[in-house]
Amino acid sequence: MTRAPAVSSALARRLAAALGPAHVIADPAELRVYACDGITHGRTTPALVALPGSTEEVVEVVNAAREAGVPLVPRGAGTGLSGGARPSPGSIVVSLARMRRILELDLENGWARVEPGVINLDVSRAVAAAGWYYAPDPSSQGVCSIGGNVAENSGGAHCLKYGFTTNHVLAARVVLSDGSVVDLGGPAADAPGYDLLAAMVGSEGLLGIATEATLRLLRKPEVTRTFFATFPSTDEAGAAVSGIIAAGILPAAIEMMDRLAIVAAKAATGLDWPDVGAALLMDADGCRAEVEHVAARAIEITRAAGALEIRVPRDEAERQLMWKGRKSAFAAVGRISPNYLVEDGVIPRSEIARVLREIERMAAEAGLRVANVFHAGDGNLHPLVLYDARNPGEEARAAALGGEILRLCIRSGGSITGEHGVGAEKAAYMAEQFAPEDLETMQRVRCAFDGAALMNPGKVFPTPRLCGERPGPYRPHPAEVAGLAERW
The missing domain is CATH 3.30.465.10 (Uridine Diphospho-n-acetylenolpyruvylglucosamine Reductase; domain 3)
Structure with a gap:
């Protein structure tokens, strides 16, 4: 775990006066709670945590940090999966957890x-x-x-x-x-x-x-129809997804899980799902007449693609249980592996079967397992790379495999993230997806909002260090002072 340098006692006192002592955390043991977000393998202890209760108190925190030259890391509930809320060295975490009013x-x-x-x-x-x-x-x-x-x-x-x-x-x-x-x-x-x-x-x-x-x-839509379908492999499940979308059907949701993800979901929820190669869960919603027609047509296409079994929930309770199995998949993987990494790549729908086969091959070469659960309708993959941190070198192999999966998504015409963000975890891959000119334009937009680079430094953009740069509050590099370099 990276330990951040302490901020000045004067800054801590100023924040305590503005927010109330109970809403500024400085105790080292309590600060460890904020050392990471939902990605726990990278941790940095913040210098302080501030918990403002209003816009005015957020302004107080920002002004105090800016005047002290201390970076800020905004934080929501800490459930992010890209290291976006991971503290930067020497930073103040600004937790918005107290601001919970509608x-x-x-x-x-x-x-x-x-x-x-x-x-x-x-x-x-x-x-x-x-x-x-x-x-x-x-x-x-x-x-x-x-x-x-x-x-x-x-x-x-x-x-x-x-x-x-x-x-x-x-x-x-x-x-x-x-x-x-x-x-x-x-x-x-x-x-x-x-x-x-x-x-x-x-x-x-x-x-x-x-x-x-x-x-x-x-x-709320007038009616929702759901079905759960199982398949011999992800090839048939991927063909079903492509066939449904190609038929002009726009499901409210269409989700896919492979065998390992199904095993994990069953272990966590007790669902009676069979041991199969893949499963789809689809919702159609809207006006009753349209939904009944669309759901029936989607089931026909699914059968034609090679479905082994199709289940339609008997009531809303059974429908919610099906969705509980899908939505618990990330956490459920903890039942079958002590550690795992969550990736978040995007590929064209037509590439689903090929990319999943390639991920399986890459995992076998790395000596690791990958559970796949994803938003199949828009090609948003969530490969879960399973590993055991107690085994020397296994975490590094898992991280390397996760990176190769992201590169595979780029090569397949996709992206390194669909909804989890870039954060700290994927910043190194931005330069593989975007040209230098693209990254410079993005940095100029950032500077238009935050010229001081106070907000969440070290995230999203790849930042190879110049000679002489050090972690902590930003200090101009001598090349900048001499007018020979510009910082974005």
Whole structure:
């Protein structure tokens, strides 16, 4: 674990005075809780943790850190899977966990204004009785927060039909690194001016700290039809996915799991799923007449692709149990492996079967196992690389295999991330997907929001160090002082 240098006692006292002593964490044992996010194999202890309770208190934290030259790392619920909330050396973690109020509901116009610490699923719960819901549904939606979803542009099983977080955020209030507060977007569609909100959603904490978000709400569909299908292998399951989409069917969700992921889900939930090579779980929703037709047609295509068995839930309780099996898959892998890495690559749907075969070959060469569970409808893979950190060298082999899987996604016409973000884990692969000119343009956008590079430094962009650079608060390199180099 990397230990960060301590910040000055004067800065700690200033934050304690602004937020209250109970809302500033400096005890070394308590700081260890914030050393990582959902990716636990990389840890850095922060210098301090601040827990502001309002936009005004976030401004106080930002101003104090800027004047002291200390970097800030925004943090939601800590469920991220790319190291995005991992502290930078010498940083203050700004946890938004106290800001959990739903500030305003406007069901007449279909939106909710919330603070960043509100749990994703709680938005839907707050409006369910009136027949509304919030569509983005990460598998961790029972514990992940809206602020983290905004930072990572989180998706979920139903993003195939309904889109990602960016399609459901109408406005955001943001604190920038100079302490200013800006409002981006608005509750009405098509706010005038440049779409700066689109830059903010998915910016992974590099542009500012969102302290409010206005979310688009949707009416609950009239009916939802679900089916679960099993296959001899991922080849037939992939063919079923391609056939369903090629037929012009747009499922609300269509998820795939391979044999190892099914074994893990069964161990965690007790589901009576059979021992098969692959499984699909599909939702169709909307108007009753359309949904009944679409679901029946999708089942026909699935049978023609070689399905072994198709199950239709008898009631809502059985349907929810099927989805519990899918959504518990990440955590369930802990039942069959002491450690695992979560990757998040994207490939064209037509490449699913070939890429899964290649992943299996690569895993065998590395002497490791990979469980695959993913959003098959949009080709968003989540290979889980299983390993045992107690065995010397095995963690390094797992990390190397994860990197090769990301490279395979790039070669297959895809991307290194679909919804988990780049964070610290995938920054090294950005230069393999983007040209130097692309990365420079992205850095210029970042600098327009945060010229001081105060927010979440060391994330997203590959940063090979110049001779003489050191971790901790940024100090200009001599080449910059001489006007020979420029920092982005």
